Amino acid sequence: MTHSSAAHLIRGARLTGRDPADILIRDGVIAEVGPGLSAPDARVVEADGLIALPGLVDLHTHLREPGREDAETVASGARAAAAGGYTAVHAMANTDPVADTAGVVEQVWRLGRESGHCDVQPVGAVTRGLAGERLAELGAMAESAAAVRVFSDDGMCVSDPLLMRRALEYVKAFDGVVAQHAQDPRLTEGAQMNEGVVSDRLGLAGWPAVAEEAIIARDCLLTEHVGSRLHVCHVSTKGSVQILRWAKSRGCDVTAEVTPHHLLLTDDLAESYDPIYKVNPPLRTAEDVQALREALADGTIDCVATDHAPHPAEAKETEWATAAMGMLGLETALSIVQHTMVDTGLLDWAGVAERMSAAPARIGRLSGHGRPIAPGEPANVTLYEADTAWEVDPAALASKSANTPYRGMRLPGRVTATFLRGTPTVLDGKIQ
Amino acid sequence: MRHLLSTGDLSRDEATLVLDTAAELAQVSGRSVKKLPTLRGRTVVNLFYEDSTRTRTSFELAAKRLSADVINFSAKGSSVSKGESLKDTALTLQAMGADGVVVRHPASGAAHRLAGWVDGAVLNAGDGTHEHPTQALLDAYTMRARTGRVEGLRVAVVGDVLHSRVARSNVLLLHTLGAEVTLVAPPTLMPVSVHTWPCAVSYDLDAVLPKTDVVMLLRVQAERMQNAFFPTAREYSRRYGLDRDRLARLPDHAIVMHPGPMVRGMEISAEVADSARSTISEQVANGVSVRMAALYLLLGGS
Amino acid sequence: MCARKRAESDAEASPAADPTAPGAQTARTVLDGPEIQRALTRIAHEVLERTKGAHDVTLLGIPSRGVPLARRLAERVEQVEGRAVPWGSLDITMYRDDLRLAPARALGRTEIPPQGVDGRVVVLVDDVLFSGRTVRAALDALNDIGRPRAVQLAILVDRGHRELPIRADYVGKNLPTSLRESVDVRLAELDGRDAVLLGPARPRPGEEDDR
Ligand SMILES: [Zn+2]
16 A cells, blocks of 8 residues: 555546546545646546446445454455445454454454455444344444444344334434344245245255245334334345335335345356355346346335355355355446446446445445545545456455356456545555 | 256156166066176265165165176265265265266255266266156156056156155156156145146145046155144145045056155055055166166266 | 167168168178078078077077077078977177277167076077177177077178187178178168178277177
8 A cells, every 4th residue: 555645646537427537636535526637746547438436335245254264354355345446345243253242343343444445334233143132232332433333133134023123213323224134034944045946946945035025024114113224135036126115105214235146146047056156145036136127226226235245165165055155246246237237228327326335325324435526525436447348267356265156257347446535445456 | 968967857768768778677687697797897886965775775786786886985984974075075986986976965956066076977866855866767667667658647746746856856757758747735845836847736636546547655754744834644644645545536557656765654555555556666676777777878888 | 878779870880771872882782682581591401400400499689680680590490390499689788898989878679588598509690790799798698698508600691800719600691891891781670671781881989890
């Protein structure tokens, strides 16, 4: 990070895809935006043909530290995030120990600060040990140095309706949000993949869409009833989209995210029995994928979240049933969104900025992120070359793990630079 | 075809070839020298992660009748039970020079995974709730031996279809061979997308029996009750068990099959299991011939 | 399961028989139908003579074309002696020494007459004797079925080029050939007509057939 204090003049970038302009970054903030800027002391970043986006924000990242540092650390995850154009990520609470106390969330937050590649905002567990029995000390985590606002038992569903109601009520006191991993546990006992034609043929225990949809419907009603704020993690089915649309139309304060992989991949990939495609929630059908894309386009789904879930090789080089669930996402997310949403005409770059930066920052109450690229704003900027393509090589990713489902695929677009409060974390496509 | 993983991979000609080959090889068990030199110098590994003396012995006998060297690698008392991964075991088998691996595993798709890790031929001897191809082949063989044909046969497969690898393999194979399959089970034991399968579906065994040439009963594990698949063993048996009264509803020529092991009194009454209609002991004998055929066709050539 | 169909492997021999196929012009008939019939009649008589009335004889044809030849010989013996001679077929596929050189082959039929082979004079019958490897395999196969008193060999065409110490007891026609030639036997039961054709050798990758 040799250029941390230097000023940078980004020349000719198209702001969220519009007309080219120069961006002068000084002292961690955006000093000026406009055509033909000059600053003799600034390092010039040629951005002709590049798209400038506000630094991306991920609401849903698994960094594995503490506990599984062999799969990912806060530092390696933050590098992967920077490489993917992110300036802030929310680190999920299902670490070991679980991030259910002020002590653990502060540890994670500090590790993120030390890494310097990306802001790491811890998510606090809703229940102690993710056990779904008793509330964790939500207030203490909110008041800690990490200032936790997003609470989630992700990986586990807060399935007890009474406990969910209490959590939703309780977080109102500090403007928190409960991010629900919607999965009815009884309906998904032993579940391996989306329940349907493919699971029946493969003899893999089915994971019915209703297990997700029933929880979302219930939680929307609870949220409306207690006047709180609900966020739905990784929406994966068409039915969920319809329920969310209905809940929003009633004025329910619910937001939702979709993962890049659910915007692209379908359950028939499981026919290889390669658990690289095993993920929670499972890959669904083409019809679901289409519904999710449309929902992201029309705002029923508010944002894209990666659910970046690193796993060591041995957790995937096994038979399907014993393999770990989850896939990498940080370094491919923007390319997948371009491929599924922009190149299909469903979303423009301003829409991408909203779905991948502004909305997640708003939901997570990160005031320093997701801001427009305008004078006086924190200089969190991502430069992206849309008119290129690259082949995904798992070994070349910054993540410590290699479990990407896109191995060998050609994806459009590459992040060429990421600035975190004026400091380049990625420059010329290389992590700094 | 390099492996036998699913009956869905077999064309009609290929499936018929297996049955024809098995019919020729069946003669060997009637000879004084019950051995052929065909697989001399070839190594077949039986890799069994589930206890199944019946299937393992059948494969072992089949391989030995073809003069292959047979190594039994069972989950008990080996590195397998000490938590070695399937992949590491596969690499070990590879290093041993296994020409063929017969694998039984509780996880669906385990045979597919193994096929990606070893050079030798992989024979799926049952993977989770997915498939059990040689069982379906021996069932089809038995039907053909008893009735003279498979095409046009009306076959009712009765029982826990949802969890049955035998049902999956049979539906695919019998469809390929031109039989008309009807699955019969309580709706809880049917896959949700069963209407997309190449077969008919019924919840009413009594209605199906008179129009049936072959009844194939699947094992129903009593522990399914705990997950509310059916209320009691008694109710299951009353609605779907094959007893003497139901046997009487079958056409006179119809046969009764069971892949074993049977739960007498649950899906089949002892009386029916031991009746002349029952092919249960033939199925065991035919299993060896069919497995010889599969081993020969996979390992006998270049 | 890439077993080659039996019909398919036989079909390999058909171009010479098919006048429209390439190479048909160069294949010539060395035995026609009546000549084949006469050769079989002569062999039948020789069998009767050598086995003193063929009382203990069992004829076993080697699939594919040895089988109809065995049946024809049995018919001729019966015509002469007025007594049926047991005949059957003996598939040698599982005993071949070249199995690994080609995809697994479909099996031919083995049908041993009810009398079995123990104590019998078994006459193996095949269409062409070439390297001798088929007969070697047949002897092995026979050995696993029982213990004949004697084994003899009847052949429609002996084309030479033996690779094993094997000779025929009864020969329809000795036909000196070059290795660049192939001998194709057509029989009415399988091919619609009787003929023995000599044509240019076709590449038979990995296959050492007695043709
Ligand atoms: Zn989750």
